[in-house]
Amino acid sequence: MADARDITDRFLPRFDAAGLVSAIVIDADTHALLMVAHMNADAIRLTQNTGQAHFWSRSRGALWRKGETSGNGLEVIEMRVDCDQDALLLIVRPAGPACHTGRRSCFYRRVECDGSLAFLEDDAQA
Amino acid sequence: MADARDITDRFLPRFDAAGLVSAIVIDADTHALLMVAHMNADAIRLTQNTGQAHFWSRSRGALWRKGETSGNGLEVIEMRVDCDQDALLLIVRPAGPACHTGRRSCFYRRVECDGSLAFLEDDAQA
Numbered sequence: 742m743a744d745a746r747d748i749t750d751r752f753l754p755r756f757d758a759a760g761l762v763s764a765i766v767i768d769a770d771t772h773a774l775l776m777v778a779h780m781n782a783d784a785i786r787l788t789q790n791t792g793q794a795h796f797w798s799r800s801r802g803a804l805w806r807k808g809e810t811s812g813n814g815l816e817v818i819e820m821r822v823d824c825d826q827d828a829l830l831l832i833v834r835p836a837g838p839a840c841h842t843g844r845r846s847c848f849y850r851r852v853e854c855d856g857s858l859a860f861l862e863d864d865a866q867a
Numbered sequence: 868m869a870d871a872r873d874i875t876d877r878f879l880p881r882f883d884a885a886g887l888v889s890a891i892v893i894d895a896d897t898h899a900l901l902m903v904a905h906m907n908a909d910a911i912r913l914t915q916n917t918g919q920a921h922f923w924s925r926s927r928g929a930l931w932r933k934g935e936t937s938g939n940g941l942e943v944i945e946m947r948v949d950c951d952q953d954a955l956l957l958i959v960r961p962a963g964p965a966c967h968t969g970r971r972s973c974f975y976r977r978v979e980c981d982g983s984l985a986f987l988e989d990d991a992q993a
Contacts, residue, residue: 763889820977847951848949849950856877
């Protein structure tokens with residue numbers, strides 16, 4: 742099942758019906774998963790042009806630069822795309838905590854089998 | 868802006884209009900980002916019950932167990948959820964290459980500023 746998006750050397754993001762791709766953000770130094778967000782074509786272009794991560798907020802229906810209010814921006818060191826080009830990886834240097842809760846990563850809770858969540862120590866975050 | 872999903876110790880996934888959350892899959896040993904997929908409530912339940920990663924295929928409109936045709940299943944060591952509970956992190960031991968192209972990771976190309984993609988050596992993958 743050859744798919745042109747798998748093998749091309751051209752960046753051809755496959756946006757969903759809302760015009761978005763997923764953006765996975767990891768720390769360039771620790772490789773920790775920091776956050777997941779969404780990008781539209783404008784967010785990708787602004788990120789490439791400024792070197793600072795921009796996203797599309799689905800809840801607010803607006804483009805935003807991460808850190809524009811918190812100060813905790815994300816300097817983008819490298820951007821990668823997955824095989825079918827519907828997800829991006831941003832490898833970043835964060836200026837501060839990536840999560841709006843003040844934590845380093847948004848993934849601070851482990852899902853247990855009984856439907857509860859266990860809060861992780863910061864050092865245990867992926 | 869307190870949000871119950873940020874602080875609760877209950878697993879209350881926030882599914883989108885299509886009934887899906889994003890699932891970020893990393894290797895338990897190398898911490899490499901392997902793939903990104905989507906899960907609905909059934910995929911989450913089956914993953915928890917079997918210990919093998921199940922996803923919802925948006926293109927095929929079907930539930931699938933990763934590896935059911937390729938043999939390259941993903942043993943789930945741990946599941947985490949993000950602050951607003953619309954994204955999951957699966958920490959896995961893969962039985963083989965995670966990408967359908969035969970590569971370890973789906974993120975094998977770097978996006979360059981000129982709109983081209985550079986293919987990465989396997990060891991350079993995040």
